[in-house]
Amino acid sequence: MARIAVVCAFLPSRNTGMYTVDLSAYAYFTRAFPDDEVTFYCLGSTAKLGYSKEETHQEYQQLSDHVDAVREADLIVYWGDFLHSKGYWEADLGGWLVRDGISPDRDAARELIYRALMLEDASDEVLAKVVVFGGTIITIGANDLADARYAKALRRLITKAGGIYFRDALSSVKASPLRGDQATLGSDCALQLSKDDFLQYGLVDSFPEKPGEKLGVFFGRSKWIAQPLALGRAVARQMGAEAMWVPWLRSAPRQLPLARLFGFPATREPPLPKDAIAKLLECKAVVTDTYHLCVNAWNLGIPAVCIGFGSQHVGHTLGDKKKEILYAQYLGSPFYIYREHIQNPTAIPAAARYAAKMLGETDQIEIVKASIQEQAQAARARLAAACRRVLGR
Structure with missing residues (x-):
């Protein structure tokens, strides 16, 4: 042994x-x-x-x-x-x-x-x-x-x-x-x-027979999340879907009032992983700034649009470059939106139309999923x- x-x-x-x-x-x-x-x-x-x-x-x-x-x-x-x-x-x-x-x-x-x-x-x-x-x-x-x-x-x-x-x-x-x-x-x-593994170790009781119908939204890695929150709402409208908060990890105190202002019931601490995954499985797609929410969503077959700054240096564990490189590595760059592109609120409607379009590109989604696997x-x-x-x- x-x-x-x-x-x-x-x-x-x-x-x-x-x-x-x-x-x-x-x-x-x-x-x-x-x-x-x-x-x-x-x-x-x-x-x-x-x-x-x-x-x-x-x-x-x-x-x-x-x-x-x-x-x-x-x-x-x-x-x-x-x-x-x-x-x-x-x-x-x-x-x-x-x-x-x-x-x-x-x-x-x-x-x-x-x-x-x-x-x-x-x-x-x-x-x-x-x-x-x-x-x-x-x-x-x-x-x-x-x-x-x-x-x-x-x-x-x-x-x-x-x-x-x-x-x-x-x-x-x-x-x-x-x-x-x-x-x-x-x-x-x-x-x-x-x-x-998700089944065996109790992260899910069973997988739904049909894909989820909601748009999952979570922003927990950006300091200022007003524009991403607005984008999440706008993408949901473009898709004709209900936007739902996926409580993936803890939210900073400065993020809570903004998330709630946009109608999302954000809490300081996340639930147990089983409950977070259950929310994720209600989604047909996700819009987020959080690395491992993207990883797990794609791994479960749920396409995720990721948001991050393109002008950052690779300097900290919570930096955005790791997300950008992840998407490029798995052929998913078309599903990555640069934070700079929505800095001006007037650009959000166009970015939302783009994100909603990409989340309907079944062929491209399948290519990314296959590359990951x-x-x-x-x-x-x-x-x-x-x-x-x-x-x-």
Whole structure:
């Protein structure tokens, strides 16, 4: 029996997208390695996780207490998110580790991150047991690699790991020169969830016999959402559909009054993922600014128009470029609307007509859906082969 350590991102609040990412790990490793011991870890306080033990399928161990145990595992998997991105550590993770009493200060948090996520002081033999799947280094630029320590640790991890399969093409290109003739493209982890998984793990009781009839609307990643909200209403009118709020993740206090002003019953905290997915399945299409709502909608066969700024640099985990690249990677660029195009309210009617037209382009929708499924299947095959290789099977 092999010991498999799966390291997930710390989930600090209710987030349906991150829930589906982690559930995909549980579903995959439970199915693929039924006779092995699989343990899930996160670098953060397990007492501060967004979901309780009763609300998730996998139980997390606090990685800070088990760094050596992870290294002793036969297979070490880093699953999804920005685990190896320096910007994520600086903007989010380091602060959480200090806040929750795991590290006394930022310097100590940085040292822990280098040990736990980068395996900086581990042997080459330990790194050879590592598979990175579905993560991203999309935010990394020359400014990050000017940090000699980080550049060395990242290069060593990518070079020595048993398998590297980032979720997006840009991250894959950054890693590719260090992996020789090995593929470096995976998929977003949530795309590894099948409809059977949604049923088996209770995210849905059953799938509706007919597609939904509503237009799902959710805006939770933009600071100012008046124009996107107006666009959502306008697209619904163009389609002759009812616009419905899909409560995907928490809404910032500044967003709540605006959403309610436009007639959407937004709440501060989202419901459990099962309830959010139930709302999603009432939709025939979605208009949103939220990455994992797009991912899960398309994965369930529901086309999603995504809104994001085109003029942003790739600098933060919540930036819009990851959405733009996702859509380009899966042939979905025609379903992406730049936020700049609706900055002036007078442009919203034309953008709504365009979005409604695209959501009626059945042939193009099927091409995007097929591209997503083909790439996810290929990524799953690469993951399986890498895990078997590391385990000597």
